[in-house]
Amino acid sequence: MIVRKTTAELEKMRRSGLLVFEILRKLQEIAVEGATTMDLEVAAEKMISDAGARPAFKGYYVPAAGQDYKFVLCTSVNEEIVHGMPNPKRVLKKGDIVSIDTGVKLDGYYGDSAVTVPIGEVSEPVRKLLRVTREALELAIDRVRAGNRLFDVCGTVEQHVTSNGFSVVREYVGHGIGTQLHEEPQVPNYVDRRNENPRLKEGMVLAVEPMVNAGRPEAVVRKDRWTAVTKDGSYSAHFEHCVAVTENGPWVLTRP
Ligand code: MF3
Ligand code: CO
Numbered sequence: 001m002i003v004r005k006t007t008a009e010l011e012k013m014r015r016s017g018l019l020v021f022e023i024l025r026k027l028q029e030i031a032v033e034g035a036t037t038m039d040l041e042v043a044a045e046k047m048i049s050d051a052g053a054r055p056a057f058k059g060y061y062v063p064a065a066g067q068d069y070k071f072v073l074c075t076s077v078n079e080e081i082v083h084g085m086p087n088p089k090r091v092l093k094k095g096d097i098v099s100i101d102t103g104v105k106l107d108g109y110y111g112d113s114a115v116t117v118p119i120g121e122v123s124e125p126v127r128k129l130l131r132v133t134r135e136a137l138e139l140a141i142d143r144v145r146a147g148n149r150l151f152d153v154c155g156t157v158e159q160h161v162t163s164n165g166f167s168v169v170r171e172y173v174g175h176g177i178g179t180q181l182h183e184e185p186q187v188p189n190y191v192d193r194r195n196e197n198p199r200l201k202e203g204m205v206l207a208v209e210p211m212v213n214a215g216r217p218e219a220v221v222r223k224d225r226w227t228a229v230t231k232d233g234s235y236s237a238h239f240e241h242c243v244a245v246t247e248n249g250p251w252v253l254t255r256p
Contacts (some may be wrong), residue, residue, distance in 0.1 A: 005203045010244050013109045013177075016111030020111040021254050027044060028115065030043055031117050034093075037075035037090045037098065038086050055103070055105075056102070056110050056111075058070065058072045076236070094121060097118065105181075110180070112181065112222055113241055129214050134182040136212065137210050137241060141252060147248075151197045153187065153193070153208060154189060154190055157210045166212050169212070169219050169236070170219075173187055174240070176204065178205055189211060204244070205245070206243050209238065210237075215236045
């Protein structure tokens with residue numbers, strides 16, 4: 001069942017979304033050559049607690065890993081796709097890209113968003129990877145409209161990514177969001193005909209999160225049981241926004 005939110009509930013999700021936006025904005029300033037991914041974690045944890053919010057990821061049980069996640073952020077560098085863990089030894093260097101993904105719970109409602117940022121100057125193919133992934137998210141956001149179907153959103157990401165010579169990750173997907181971090185429906189970045197294709201209705205909220213590999217689509221999980229990396233070692237980019245279906249069209253909750 002896909003939960004539909006009232007306007008009052010969407011206003012609460014908006015507050016969570018804007019907090020996540022402010023955190024990611026601050027972290028993008030900190031993410032420079034010489035900083036560590038743990039520096040990002042420390043800053044994010046303070047912002048969440050100063051705002052009187054709860055982290056969405058820390059303490060979240062993931063069956064595949066067999067344990068709770070230990071951090072407020074996922075920081076996934078270069079060939080890491082998602083669920084990279086902040087590490088005081090992981091010093092960011094010129095040419096790296098880092099996906100910073102965070103979520104919060106405020107007044108009972110979740111917000112969840114991610115950006116991938118370049119460290120210093122990155123190569124032209126890597127700039128294209130970031131651009132195409134960001135564009136795929138924007139094009140998909142525009143499909144989050146009452147009367148459209150879920151596959152319109154999923155297929156838009158897939159089409160834009162594959163037509164630019166990149167590939168979408170299949171092992172990890174976007175999701176509904178609200179009083180739970182992960183609600184129905186799953187939002188794959190490709191059309192998965194094994195799933196249902198519900199019509200989108202006002203009040204639904206989707207976390208749309210393209211995960212795009214420069215090379216082959218396959219993902220493998222490292223021995224740490226969390227970090228998903230590309231099997232071929234190619235770079236991977238990730239952007240995410242929470243988007244509500246409203247009578248006025250898509251409402252991106254996780255940016256002003
Ligand atoms: N943005 C990701 C998601 O929505 C991150 C979850 S990390 C976890 O699934 F540890 F909380 F699982
Ligand atoms: Co998410």
